[in-house]
Amino acid sequence: MLPNGFTQKRFETVLAAFRAIVGDDWVFSSAEDLHTYRDFYSPYWGEESERRTSAAVAPASVEEVQRIVKIANEHRLPLFPFSGGKNLGYGGSAPNLSGCVALDLKRMNRILEIDEKRQFVLVEPGVTYFDLYRHIQEKGLKLWIDCPAPGWGSLVGNALDRGTGYTVSNMRDHFGAHCGMEVVLPNGDLVRTGMGARDGSGSWQDYRYGVGPYVDGLFSQGNYGVVTKMGFWLYPQPDGALCGSVIAPHYHDIIALTQILTRLENLGVINGTPFFTSPVIGTPPGMPKNSQLQQLLAKGGATPAEFDALAQGRPYWKLRLPFIGPHQVVEAQWEYAKEQFASIPGVKFEDVARYSFPLSAEQTTGLSMFKDEWPAYFGIPSLEIFMVGARTPFNPHGSHGIAWLAPIMPRTGETVIKAHQVLVRAMLEHGVFQMENAPMPLCYTPRSFTMMLPFLISEDTAQNKRTRETMSRLIDVAAEQGWLEYRAHTIFQDQIMSQYNFNNNALRRFHETLKEAIDPNGIIAPGRYAIWPKTMRGEKNR
């Protein structure tokens, strides 16, 4: 594969220039090497429309990135920068536009500074959550990281994609927990944001804004530059944690549960990640299917009596609440939370567990997402999530990959009920309702719900086509309700961005205006989140 408009000879000329910068070993162009840059969870796997790279180049320093970008600009060669490429479910290391050269930043993997007293770290893009966690453990630092469920991704990459984690509320929004970045612009210029804009300011990772417009957001889910350093705030190792569960009997209790939960989170009483499950209607990793429930939800609403009949005595909701901090404080927080939730008739409180940190090696090894004790709840990276889709006697077909839809919804129980009705009906219409898809409100951020909808990807191109069509339809169905994705696989980014339609898609037009000013040749990740340079807008969906 060649970049659009390139002859083999011209492409080889550019690759030779890249080799002169990074060395022969760090430019990849063989089919075997490029195989590793494919999106292994691609909904287009093996089809002509699968997004593929034409080559890859892996710099080891900021200076090398600058030189590569300048050459790409001279030759109008599109690059697709990525940090770790583990963004599985959202496109991995594959570009929006086939033919891009992957700008692989994994070699830039230094932890540049870590400060235990001020609780921050400054890293390069290739540093993974495992790298940072292991570094902290080896140095014996009393610090926590916040990591996503699969811990092999890059801090920088995940934050720039606005990924989330599972510890305390002010750390879980990974972009929100960053402080300061360094960016190579498309013309090769180097910019530092916030207090880093002043040489030797000493507070680059302490205060994020500096003065003037705050530009960091342009580089998240964007294509205006290559981020080469990022600072992140870390969490001081807490004394302890308490986890308790609120059990509510009725389906419509979700309204009161949500109202109380949201108030307690915004008060700062609950600071860990709340987690809803339902013994009746299922939750990832899944409870048994219930076709009767599907019918109830799909018909557009059922009475409380009908829901209760379905439950057969089982409670509808279990809300796990983690409190993280000093022992005396978390005990008081739990007591206060119980007082508030006790206003729901029939509510019970169960499964109280207490922790002291650091956990012992034995305790750490014993943590498991299958026991309601995800390692990620305690800032410990793992890969246990990859066991969820495995082929088991209960899930005989297993999965070859997953693509996600993740609409954001208002934090109300009424919205959850409506989401069940609307999304389940749509999924049933397309024949894809399954236990993992039972929409369950997730509380990654304290002021909204995220409905994570996983769709299994197979090796069967016909099945994948149906899955793509279903996902596309669900994007539209959700958008009609005002529920828009916060993040998306590359193949859906154009469709999703078009849903942000206020004033004739003014936001996208603004993005495009910026693109034309900052990157007129469109060399950085063309098409990322629907930001296409003017010259390439006809190449959408290549």
Next chain:
Amino acid sequence: MDRRQFIGASLGVGVGAALLASACGVQAAPALRTHATLVYERQFPEAHRFAESGAAMGAAVLAFDGDVAQLWYEHLSGAVAGGVPIVGLGTQGLRFCIQTFCGADVRFVFHAHHAPQGLRQARVYRDLGRRDIDALSTLQWPEHVARIALRHTTLRNTAVTVERRAFAAVGDAEPGYLESWALVSRRNAITYG
């Protein structure tokens, strides 16, 4: 970092493979016939039998309990860096994660899907004789798969494209739920055995 390890994964520093025969309650055979490392998923009885057979052939045995990362950083990264072949029996996620960690310098020399009753599909980068296929279809398949997988780690193999996703059980109405596999570094596949 080696160039080929790099492009597939960010490798951590490993501590080397350890013989954990006690993990599955088996004793290694006194005569070492393979120096491969064997990984088995503890929750499956078939995997225990696979591990016991592998240990008897001299493989270093590692039990897997749910977090591949721990296994990788503490044991497998060092084994792979040292050119030690890795064989395994477990679910798809175990294989996918190990393969991704290994990077592009590995080759499958054996890969099969199994149902509790035996072989459902095999993809082997060497001719697998009828005798072996028949053996994998018997109730003793875990023992046979250990023998066959470990045997393949000692064969030369040079021309296999790395495939990272599970092979579909095409045309099989009841696909197996366990995978067995043997991964050998390309360098090793050429010179080993």
